[in-house]
Amino acid sequence: MKVGKPKSKRVPVRLRHKIEKASAAKQKKAKKLAKKDPTWRSKTKKEPGIPNLFPYKDKILAEVEEQRRRKEEDNARRRQLAKEQQQRGATAEDVMEDDEEFEQFDAEGDELLADDSEDEDSMQVDNKFNPMAALLASAKARAAEFEKNDDPDAMEDSDDDESDDDDTVRVRKDASRKQFDKIYKQVVDAADVVLYVLDARDPMGTRSKEVEQAVMAADRSSKRLIFILNKIDLVPPPVLRAWLIHLRRSFPTLPLRASKSAPNAQTFEHKDLSIKGTSETLFKALKTFAESRQLKRAVHVGIIGFPNVGKSSVINALTSRVGGKAAGCPTGAEAGVTTSLREVKIDNKLKLIDSPGIVFPNTEGSKDSKVQQKARLILLNAVPPKEIDDPVPAVSLLIKRLSSSEELFSKLMAVYDLPPLHAVGNDRTTDFLVQVARKRGRLGKGGVPNMHAAAQTVIVDWRDGRIQGWTSPPKYTPAEPDATKTAPATKGGLVGDQKEIVKEWAAEFKLDGLWGDDSNDTAVPEAMEE
Incomplete structure (x- = not known):
């Protein structure tokens, strides 16, 4: 039995409006947050991806x-x-x-x-x-291929077919002979002056005699070829001086520092060889040649070289000398940034032609196996890290080269702060990569060292200059006087007395003191062995 007056369920209008206002504000806030999170709109289920x-x-x-x-x-x-x-x-x-x-x-x-x-x-x-x-x-296909590679009998049977496997030797699509004939010949035919960019750490590795002969033979030997020794901040001054003396016996050679170094790179200081100073020297030389020709059209300067030697950086360094303009060509630490021909106009008398990096044919390393050729190209930074299938052979080659110099090998160990290596037979690469994987955290499930990731880390550090290493020029053996005077023209238009050609071309570009001292430099530091 109810006693008293029953309570009404009605609420005041003021309270009802307060509740409605709070509800509207909450809904508005939910809509605002939903706009920032678009997952609720997707009606299709997200793909699970590939498990780790x-x-x-x-x-x-x-x-x-x-x-x-x-x-x-x-x-x-x-x-x-x-x-x-x-x-x-x-x-x-x-x-x-x-x-x-x-x-x-x-x-x-x-x-x-x-x-x-x-x-x-x-x-x-x-x-x-x-x-x-x-x-x-x-x-399933990869598993079958992996089992086939592990079978020694299958490996012996596949040795004859290995020469037809494009995946083992083809670095990139534009490294093929077809692309070489197409892109390179377009640059040479259109250019009046060809700048051949070389890596200061390994100039002979990024140099091709076939390219030099083709340039000299083009257009009745009217082309001018200049070596640009880039990345000079990664080699000590005595090594740079020795390489300039050696290369200037063949063609005019200019040192250049086209861009800034990568973070934590081990660099060397060179007096009067800054980014501004070297780029201005090259710019004045090209302008002098363009004015001396007195052509009604602009002089075209083609830039060629291996991938990632700094061709686009050379163009950007030259364009920055003209009124502080922005960079004319995209650049990057990895190879393959430039994918097509690009023309950059400096002024009415000078135009630059940028070309993609091409692995030029070189007969010197043709005797090496395909694995060794691939490792050599990786150390030349001609292969992007994403396209490297197996970086371990390249690390083995790097350790072998640096082992010839105790100073360089000790600096390599200091980069990763590693203890002395334990070699199993002649193999020190495995222990080196295991320790690098533990130092840099390249570990898989259960703490197992990831050898592939550790090797990629070493390759990237070598590319960015965090690992020091360079090669020394070959010893100079002067030719006999009689042979020099009567030397006939060689194949491809190269004249026997190459020194006279260099002096003549240096006069056209007004490069004072181009021909250096031919005496051997005894202060060259110990370099890594090829």
């Missing part, structure tokens, strides 16, 4: 990245082709030939997908309904 424990995750990711890069380069080539056709008015036959080249390139890029599709048919998996089918098929 999957044994072939790195290979699959590398394949995906390679396919993406090839597609981007294909699109860039198509745009460049369309632009050239619009400017030059190409005929229909040229268009058909170029389309055939693109179809061949697409066919090469889709070989892997074709192999995967065969495996998918054998597994009876439909790609349309199972997105993991390609992953499973690729993993």
Whole structure:
């Protein structure tokens, strides 16, 4: 039995409005936060991706990245082709030939997908309904290839077929002979002066005698070739002086520091060889040559060289001398930033032509195995880190070179603060990479050292100059006087008395004191052995 007056469920209007206002403010805040988080709009489920424990995750990711890069380069080539056709008015036959080249390139890029599709048919998996089918098929193919490589009998049988395997020797698509003939010849034909950029740490490794002969033979030997010794801050002054003396016996050579060093790089100080001073010297030399020719058109200067030797940085250093303009060409620490020809106008009398990095043909290292050639190109920074399948041979080659100098090898150990290495036979690379992996945290599940990641770390440190190392020039043996006076012209247009050519060209560019002292420099520090 209820006693008293019953309580009403009605609330005051003031309280009801307060609740409605608070509810509206809460909803407004929720909408504002929802705009910053777009996940609620997506109706499709997020792909789980590749598990970290999957044994072939790195290979699959590398394949995906390679396919993406090839597609981007294909699109860039198509745009460049369309632009050239619009400017030059190409005929229909040229268009058909170029389309055939693109179809061949697409066919090469889709070989892997074709192999995967065969495996998918054998597994009876439909790609349309199972997105993991390609992953499973690729993993199965990689596992079979891995088991085949571990079989010694299979390795012996595949030695004859190894010469046809493009993946072991082809560094990048633009490193092929076809790209060399296409891009390099365009630069040489269009240029009046060719700047051959060399790496100061290994000038002979980034030099090709075939390229020099081709430049001298082009256009009735009217081209001018100049060596640009870049990255001089990574070698000591005595080594730089010795290399300048050696290279100036062949062609005019100028030292250049085109850009700033990477963070924590081990650099050397050179008097009067700063970024501003060296770039101004090169700029004045080119301007002097352009004015002396007195042409009605601008003098074209082509810049060639290996990948990542600093060709685009040379152009940016020259353009910065003109009114402090911004950089004319994109640059990067890795190889392959420049993918097509690029023309930069300095003024009405001077134009620069930037070209992609090309691994020029070199007969000196043709006797080495394909693994050694690939390791040598990696140490020349001609291969981007993402495209390196196995960096361990390159680290082994680096340790072998630095071991010839106790000073350089001790500096290598000091970079990672490592104790003395324990060699198993003649192999010190394994212990070195294990210790580097522990120092830099390159560990896998269970604390197992990741040898691949540790080797990549060493390669990046070598590329950025954190690891010191350089080569010494070969010993100079003067030719006999009689042979020098009557030396005939050599193949490719090179004249026997090369010293006279260098003096004549130096006068055209007004380079005072270009021909250095021929005496051997006894103060050259010990260098790594080739």
